[in-house]
Amino acid sequence: MQLTFLGTSAMVPTKERNHSAVLVSYGSEGILIDCGEGTQRQIKIAGIKPSKVTKILISHWHGDHVLGIPGLIQTLAKNEYDRVLEIYGPKGTKNRMKNMFKAFSFEDKIETRIHEITKKRFFEGKDFFLEALPLEHGITTLGFSFIEKDKRRIRLDAVRKLGIPEGPLLGKLQSGNAITFKGKKITPEETTYLVKGKKITFIADTIECKNALELAMDSDILVCEATYADDLKEKAEEYKHMTSKQAGLLANQAKVKKLILTHFSQRYKTMEEIENDAKNVFSNTICAYDFMKIKI
Numbered sequence: 248m249q250l251t252f253l254g255t256s257a258m259v260p261t262k263e264r265n266h267s268a269v270l271v272s273y274g275s276e277g278i279l280i281d282c283g284e285g286t287q288r289q290i291k292i293a294g295i296k297p298s299k300v301t302k303i304l305i306s307h308w309h310g311d312h313v314l315g316i317p318g319l320i321q322t323l324a325k326n327e328y329d330r331v332l333e334i335y336g337p338k339g340t341k342n343r344m345k346n347m348f349k350a351f352s353f354e355d356k357i358e359t360r361i362h363e364i365t366k367k368r369f370f371e372g373k374d375f376f377l378e379a380l381p382l383e384h385g386i387t388t389l390g391f392s393f394i395e396k397d398k399r400r401i402r403l404d405a406v407r408k409l410g411i412p413e414g415p416l417l418g419k420l421q422s423g424n425a426i427t428f429k430g431k432k433i434t435p436e437e438t439t440y441l442v443k444g445k446k447i448t449f450i451a452d453t454i455e456c457k458n459a460l461e462l463a464m465d466s467d468i469l470v471c472e473a474t475y476a477d478d479l480k481e482k483a484e485e486y487k488h489m490t491s492k493q494a495g496l497l498a499n500q501a502k503v504k505k506l507i508l509t510h511f512s513q514r515y516k517t518m519e520e521i522e523n524d525a526k527n528v529f530s531n532t533i534c535a536y537d538f539m540k541i542k543i
């Protein structure tokens with residue numbers, strides 16, 4: 248699994264930082280979380296094919312999180328994208344997408360399926376879940392969690408001792424089923440172990456709220472907006488954003504392993520102040536930058 252930060256600026260992009268977008272690459276899935284203006288080009292610069300995107304999760308309909316969607320779709324159509332692009336967003340997303348398609352002349356189209364999220368666990372795949380909860384940002388905004396399912400692995404010493412050969416019998420044990428081998432029942436408990444799946448949470452634009460804590464709880468990685476440093480706490484409150492210290496406190500409370508800050512106001516030329524404010528309360532903190540890749 249890999250996270251690629253494609254844009255790490257807030258409302259206004261800078262020379263170094265584009266608008267919000269993070270790509271979660273997991274097997275054949277490419278889950279794009281937000282798609283600010285210019286995201287398709289950021290994807291290319293990061294060395295990833297835009298056609299790798301399979302899902303777009305929209306946190307909210309502020310321009311810095313969605314203006315890249317039409318451009319990306321236009322490119323996918325030109326490149327003969329041959330699957331259905333799944334788009335998930337808050338209530339109102341269907342109508343907004345329809346209006347967006349009306350606003351431009353799209354010659355080529357791709358097939359899209361648009362989902363308005365109405366429940367916490369809104370997607371279950373073979374290997375992972377996706378969850379969302381509303382945040383508090385003045386317009387309907389969602390935070391997201393990517394939750395990998397636990398994986399069962401074979402205990403090689405145990406199966407060797409029992410003499411079970413490689414092949415379908417091991418496959419059965421790995422999927423959690425008992426087998427009969429040489430007339431003896433063998434259970435998955437004695438021959439396998441569980442590896443805990445990873446959890447990554449993305450807290451987009453919001454003030455501190457209890458849903459952010461609920462989503463972030465026990466995450467391996469928390470990606471959290473930190474538009475301002477602590478001295479601009481009042482401004483953060485006014486514009487309904489978080490400070491980096493508040494993100495650090497959230498990471499602490501939610502017992503996450505690592506905090507990655509993003510969505511910085513254009514006023515910050517270096518990240519020192521933002522990073523230090525968070526690190527004072529949660530030491531395992533880093534600031535994201537465009538094209539930063541994290542392998543998990």
Ligand SMILES: [Zn+2]
Nearest residue numbers: 257258311452
């Ligand atoms: Zn924003």
Ligand SMILES: [Zn+2]
Nearest residue numbers: 307309384452
């Ligand atoms: Zn916003």
